[in-house]
Amino acid sequence: MELLDGILHFGNVLSTVDHRRLLEICRGIDFPDYKAGNDTDSMYNLHANRGEILLSPDDKELYDLTHKVMLKVMPKIYKGYSEINPPNPPLFDKYSGYWLCKYPEGGYLSYHTDADADAGSVTVSYTINDDYEGGEVVFWKKHTINKQANSVHVYPSNFLYPHEVNPVTKGERYSIIVWFAYQKGEQWLI
Amino acid sequence: MVDLDNLVKIANSGQFPDLMNSSDVDNIKELINAQSLNSSVDLGIIKTSPTKPTRYGIKVQVPTGVGQVQLYDGTILENKIFRYLVDNKSIYFEEGKPDVPVEEFLYFDDVPLFAPTIDALCELATIITDNSDTSKLRELLNLLEDVVPDNDDYALTTLVLSKSNKSIKLGLNKIADQTVSTEVFKFLGTRSNTKLYQSIQSASMLTENVLLNDSNRTEVYLEFNSTGLVKELAFALYPRYHKSVNDYVEGEDYGGVSKEQRHTNTISQVKECSWMPDKWSAEIFAWENHHPTAVYAVAILTAKLEGFQIELEYGY
Numbered sequence: 001m002e003l004l005d006g007i008l009h010f011g012n013v014l015s016t017v018d019h020r021r022l023l024e025i026c027r028g029i030d031f032p033d034y035k036a037g038n039d040t041d042s043m044y045n046l047h048a049n050r051g052e053i054l055l056s057p058d059d060k061e062l063y064d065l066t067h068k069v070m071l072k073v074m075p076k077i078y079k080g081y082s083e084i085n086p087p088n089p090p091l092f093d094k095y096s097g098y099w100l101c102k103y104p105e106g107g108y109l110s111y112h113t114d115a116d117a118d119a120g121s122v123t124v125s126y127t128i129n130d131d132y133e134g135g136e137v138v139f140w141k142k143h144t145i146n147k148q149a150n151s152v153h154v155y156p157s158n159f160l161y162p163h164e165v166n167p168v169t170k171g172e173r174y175s176i177i178v179w180f181a182y183q184k185g186e187q188w189l190i
Numbered sequence: 191m192v193d194l195d196n197l198v199k200i201a202n203s204g205q206f207p208d209l210m211n212s213s214d215v216d217n218i219k220e221l222i223n224a225q226s227l228n229s230s231v232d233l234g235i236i237k238t239s240p241t242k243p244t245r246y247g248i249k250v251q252v253p254t255g256v257g258q259v260q261l262y263d264g265t266i267l268e269n270k271i272f273r274y275l276v277d278n279k280s281i282y283f284e285e286g287k288p289d290v291p292v293e294e295f296l297y298f299d300d301v302p303l304f305a306p307t308i309d310a311l312c313e314l315a316t317i318i319t320d321n322s323d324t325s326k327l328r329e330l331l332n333l334l335e336d337v338v339p340d341n342d343d344y345a346l347t348t349l350v351l352s353k354s355n356k357s358i359k360l361g362l363n364k365i366a367d368q369t370v371s372t373e374v375f376k377f378l379g380t381r382s383n384t385k386l387y388q389s390i391q392s393a394s395m396l397t398e399n400v401l402l403n404d405s406n407r408t409e410v411y412l413e414f415n416s417t418g419l420v421k422e423l424a425f426a427l428y429p430r431y432h433k434s435v436n437d438y439v440e441g442e443d444y445g446g447v448s449k450e451q452r453h454t455n456t457i458s459q460v461k462e463c464s465w466m467p468d469k470w471s472a473e474i475f476a477w478e479n480h481h482p483t484a485v486y487a488v489a490i491l492t493a494k495l496e497g498f499q500i501e502l503e504y505g506y
Contacts, residue, residue, distance in 0.1 A: 060255065064255055068274075068299065071274075071301070071302065072300070072302055074302070074304065075302045075303070075304035075335070078304060088305075091305060091306060189270065190270050190273075190306040190307055190310065
């Protein structure tokens with residue numbers, strides 16, 4: 001198996017109506033102030049310029065739409081990794097919470113891995129919109145993944161999958177990130 | 191919406207001797223009185239061939255996202271699957287029995303089948319049927335879940351609960367663009383040369399054109415009751431698009447085919463199916479045209495050991 005095979009992509013996740021509504025809600029949110037380098041992690045030398053919000057179940061409509069995304073892709077994640085997982089893998093029943101991210105013009109995320117999430121976990125990245133320029137997600141400094149609205153990319157959250165988000169040069173990029181794991185994190189319920 | 195005066199006129203006109211006759215009007219009046227309904231209620235009607243008692247249904251609102259649902263008799267059912275209910279359900283009553291419902295139809299927003307949702311469905315099946323041995327149901331759901339590797343094959347969209355019959359029916363939206371696997375026929379029919387296998391295979395072949403047409407939405411229905419998994423399989427044929435939606439399908443409007451036209455195409459296709467009783471084929475198109483809110487809802491072909499059963503659901 002090539003490393004690239006570990007990156008899964010699923011399109012058209014939500015219905016058109018749900019997707020439009022989710023994007024509308026995101027565009028109406030006031031994100032916390034952000035500036036270059038505000039999101040840093042010295043261990044991973046991570047720096048970023050983006051706004052992020054941990055969604056609460058109290059953000060009912062937005063949380064429920066996000067949950068719907070994850071519910072719809074979870075069976076595909078299991079099937080996607082079925083060749084390398086045991087026949088009946090335990091469920092990813094822990095999660096990091098749903099993080100809504102907004103990259104403004106100039107927004108970026110430096111080269112890093114998600115290895116601190118959990119050794120046994122996967123990262124799920126839901127691309128909400130694609131009407132912006134720049135902002136590509138690039139793995140290994142050479143592989144740019146498909147920038148398609150209403151689609152999901154999944155990849156192992158380990159040191160083999162370093163990636164970055166290029167600076168957004170025009171418009172705003174919205175995405176939702178979550179790590180699923182077996183042991184570490186909050187309880188994730190279907 | 192129920193317009194009783196109009197229903198009487200329609201019944202008297204003789205235009206719909208099978209879909210809306212004077213008995214239907216009497217039964218609907220009886221239901222409206224028994225349930226103290228007003229004219230704003232949405233009405234569904236289910237006819238069955240070979241003939242069984244007609245069922246009349248009303249649509250009511252339900253809360254969403256709460257992991258529970260309240261049945262007509264006040265029972266509150268809790269289950270993870272109810273988090274994904276859409277905001278309405280239909281309660282159906284048999285003709286002559288307008289006080290106690292025979293079935294409640296719950297609708298879902300495409301819940302994918304995988305281990306935790308299958309667990310939740312089996313738990314619910316036990317609660318409704320008092321039958322704790324759901325092993326065959328689980329086996330069949332696992333089989334359906336894994337028909338096409340790396341793909342979503344089926345997703346839960348409908349549950350039909352009957353407390354009086356201790357029965358639960360699962361309506362699974364067929365997502366994969368393929369006919370139902372013969373592995374499923376074998377599972378239900380025990381092996382490939384049984385009468386039931388052949389009945390299910392015939393139903394699959396007869397619905398194949400409808401199953402594979404993008405204008406249509408197809409579901410398979412399974413039933414589990416107090417005696418176990420019912421040895422039959424049903425194919426439900428819905429229009430994918432609503433009537434009176436005159437916009438175009440995104441990215442697919444090259445042929446200038448509106449959603450309403452696609453809706454009509456589905457009915458044309460179902461009407462032409464050889465298994466559709468002639469009496470319904472003759473009336474269903476006119477039904478849609480006689481009133482702005484009159485709709486065809488679904489035709490369900492059930493393959494049983496003893497042959498086919500056809501149900502037609504329509505209403506206002």
